[in-house]
Amino acid sequence: MPDTQLIGFSRGAVEELSHQKGEPAWMLQKRLQAWDIYESMPTPLGRRGDLGTLRMFSNFKFQQLTPYVPSNSNGTLPALIEQSLQEALVDQRSGLVVQRNASVERIELEEELKRQGVILTDLDTAVRDYPELVQQYFMTTCVPVNSTKYTALHAAFWSGGVFLYIPEGVEIEVPILTQIWIDTPASATFAHTLIIADEQSSVRYVEEHNSAFDGDQPSLLNGVVEVYVKNAAHVEFSNMQDLGLNVWNITNKNAVHEKDGSTTWVLADLGSKVMLSDIGVGLSGNGSAGELVGVFFTDHDQRYSINTLSNHAAIATNAETLVKGVLTDESRVEFIGMIRVQPKAQQTASFLSDHTLLLSQKCRAESIPSLEIGANEVSASHGATTGKIDEEQLFYLMVRGIPREEAERIIVQGFFEPVLQRIPLENLRTRLRRSIVRRMSGSYETEADTWVDAQERWEVEGVDEYAVSLSDKPVEEEIILTEY
Amino acid sequence: MESELIIKNLHANIEGKPILRGVDLVVKRGEVHALMGPNGSGKSTLANVIMGNPKYEVTEGEIWFKGENILEYSPDRRARMRLFLAFQYPMSIPGVSVANFLRRSLEAVREGNKPLEEGENPTGKMAKRKGIPPGEFRKLLQEKMRLLKVDNSFINRSINDGFSGGEKKRAEILQMALLEPEISLMDETDSGLDIDALKIVSESVNALRGPQLGILLITHYQRILNYITPDFVHVMYDGCIVKSGGKELALELEEKGYEWLKPSSDEENEVTVNA
Numbered sequence: 001m002p003d004t005q006l007i008g009f010s011r012g013a014v015e016e017l018s019h020q021k022g023e024p025a026w027m028l029q030k031r032l033q034a035w036d037i038y039e040s041m042p043t044p045l046g047r048r049g050d051l052g053t054l055r056m057f058s059n060f061k062f063q064q065l066t067p068y069v070p071s072n073s074n075g076t077l078p079a080l081i082e083q084s085l086q087e088a089l090v091d092q093r094s095g096l097v098v099q100r101n102a103s104v105e106r107i108e109l110e111e112e113l114k115r116q117g118v119i120l121t122d123l124d125t126a127v128r129d130y131p132e133l134v135q136q137y138f139m140t141t142c143v144p145v146n147s148t149k150y151t152a153l154h155a156a157f158w159s160g161g162v163f164l165y166i167p168e169g170v171e172i173e174v175p176i177l178t179q180i181w182i183d184t185p186a187s188a189t190f191a192h193t194l195i196i197a198d199e200q201s202s203v204r205y206v207e208e209h210n211s212a213f214d215g216d217q218p219s220l221l222n223g224v225v226e227v228y229v230k231n232a233a234h235v236e237f238s239n240m241q242d243l244g245l246n247v248w249n250i251t252n253k254n255a256v257h258e259k260d261g262s263t264t265w266v267l268a269d270l271g272s273k274v275m276l277s278d279i280g281v282g283l284s285g286n287g288s289a290g291e292l293v294g295v296f297f298t299d300h301d302q303r304y305s306i307n308t309l310s311n312h313a314a315i316a317t318n319a320e321t322l323v324k325g326v327l328t329d330e331s332r333v334e335f336i337g338m339i340r341v342q343p344k345a346q347q348t349a350s351f352l353s354d355h356t357l358l359l360s361q362k363c364r365a366e367s368i369p370s371l372e373i374g375a376n377e378v379s380a381s382h383g384a385t386t387g388k389i390d391e392e393q394l395f396y397l398m399v400r401g402i403p404r405e406e407a408e409r410i411i412v413q414g415f416f417e418p419v420l421q422r423i424p425l426e427n428l429r430t431r432l433r434r435s436i437v438r439r440m441s442g443s444y445e446t447e448a449d450t451w452v453d454a455q456e457r458w459e460v461e462g463v464d465e466y467a468v469s470l471s472d473k474p475v476e477e478e479i480i481l482t483e484y
Numbered sequence: 485m486e487s488e489l490i491i492k493n494l495h496a497n498i499e500g501k502p503i504l505r506g507v508d509l510v511v512k513r514g515e516v517h518a519l520m521g522p523n524g525s526g527k528s529t530l531a532n533v534i535m536g537n538p539k540y541e542v543t544e545g546e547i548w549f550k551g552e553n554i555l556e557y558s559p560d561r562r563a564r565m566r567l568f569l570a571f572q573y574p575m576s577i578p579g580v581s582v583a584n585f586l587r588r589s590l591e592a593v594r595e596g597n598k599p600l601e602e603g604e605n606p607t608g609k610m611a612k613r614k615g616i617p618p619g620e621f622r623k624l625l626q627e628k629m630r631l632l633k634v635d636n637s638f639i640n641r642s643i644n645d646g647f648s649g650g651e652k653k654r655a656e657i658l659q660m661a662l663l664e665p666e667i668s669l670m671d672e673t674d675s676g677l678d679i680d681a682l683k684i685v686s687e688s689v690n691a692l693r694g695p696q697l698g699i700l701l702i703t704h705y706q707r708i709l710n711y712i713t714p715d716f717v718h719v720m721y722d723g724c725i726v727k728s729g730g731k732e733l734a735l736e737l738e739e740k741g742y743e744w745l746k747p748s749s750d751e752e753n754e755v756t757v758n759a
Contacts, residue, residue, distance in 0.1 A: 391539070393577050395537055395538070395539075395575075396577070398558065398560040398563070399563050399569050399571075400589040400592070401560050401563035401592035401593040401595075402560055402589060402592050403558070403592070404558065406588075410588070413580065414579030414580035414642065414643075415578075418578065
């Protein structure tokens, strides 16, 4: 435990961090190499004429941050975090990791999974106990250290982190939940998730990013997620980012696939002041497939830059990217979606769509879908739309007695609904529906909930289901259904 | 208060171009009025202006309903007074199920004519809205669907999304049946329907017809009037109602067309059309 906290990033800070962790020399070397790469790379500033998200990030006061906030909780979690674990995106979980600032403070894994050889641990422990796996997979081929200047900084200062290994043939049906919490102002957190799904295994993995601190001294969450999908394995990774507006967020996620491997990314981004998000699907195994479902809703002066890459590098690979977002107030979102088909990637099928709805005069969105096609036997398409709420649709709803603001909310809900239907986690769908209602109406209201619950019942569970209240709140009269 | 819709000397523009040039019309509960006229005469505009479509600008005249001048009311408030418009081209709203939409709509309409006070309802919801329990709503909806012979699967679909022309029109009638308006404006409900669909829609309208409901049936063709017998027929031409009469007027129009009703115009650049 350090007696003084460092401020700012430096080579000395890298050494100090590694020393505190008692790391082996190879990891210190890796960190120092990453630091050199960080120092040598220019700061990304974006393109001329873009909406300026990268440029804004380049002015972030990195040197005022504490690069590493150690644990001070003695194993107990703050009440807020305990509470959120009760209301998490998964009702049942087979494993749990809670990272608070730079430290993993809780790890749980079902005994049965342990018996089957599943490894779920923090990355520090993995460095000690499974050095060969970490050396092989940590920021090598999935998200290489030099992907961006910010991934290099991550590699130099990563801390906490999750290491998950699923042995051949093991299928984890009940999700593993990770929560990452930032509750210290002016701090930097470099959360790292490394998942290795061995042949014919599968896992459902859920990561929630939250923050809980006041004030306008901003903190940084610079996270990397690396997913290795071996032959015929499947990984479903859902991420809900609901950070406060005093957190700046950089995230790099990539999945690399062997033959017939597949990944589903589900990304819900609601929070943080500025977010740079890179999500990749690396299809380097024949017959591999990737699916990306993204939802965002920005308000205030939030800035997002979202980059997706479907990288087809083998025969008969599929990818589908579906992103829908709503902007309001003075928020700005840049979306760049790339489909890259390498020369040897024959029989590729790839699809990308990005639809954005603008609710205010001052919000701005830019959408750039692109294709780079090197093979000749390819089916690839992309589409992007950006628009406002249709006045005729509004009039239609209003003529049915529905006030304007509620009509707008209904149209926004309808806009999101098709993509929400693609989200496998029921609680995430519900959480997003409620967030949408809350953002549209400016406050939390039970009546709005009723609409959401009804939507849930009728559209998701089907009309013949017995209605079940999705929350633990007292069941209202409206929820009781006598006939279906 | 008597449920009368009274339109006095109504003038309206779209993008500065005058469409309605002084319409006078009274529709009472229990009456069926057919409003006929050639394309572009302003029939649909009239329906839209009565409902308060912001696309149109009212430059002169008044619209009274139940003793209130509703010209300044928002479309939703007019609807909550139980004015109804069956659209000529119903909008599709993807992702919003018919069932949820209709329940919310019924709740709103049952709430009645309450103004939404500025600032008090930032959420756009009316104060103390009484929700309709889903079970009760479902029962009511199924009753209406049986009456109109609408298929059950329809309620779980998105509003008008992927509906055929006939389905859209029937969905409009279903909404009308459910919301129980006092005056209903039916804008070209017959257009785009084949003869079988036309019969079904007409039967539905006849089933809803009664002393509680006044209908303004806007149509281009006399055809639907073979199935729905109007009490009054009005002919609109160039933004004015140029002739009113009983149901026999519709037959006369069928025979002679609209040209003979063309008002003697003093506009200098009027193009002469051969009948």
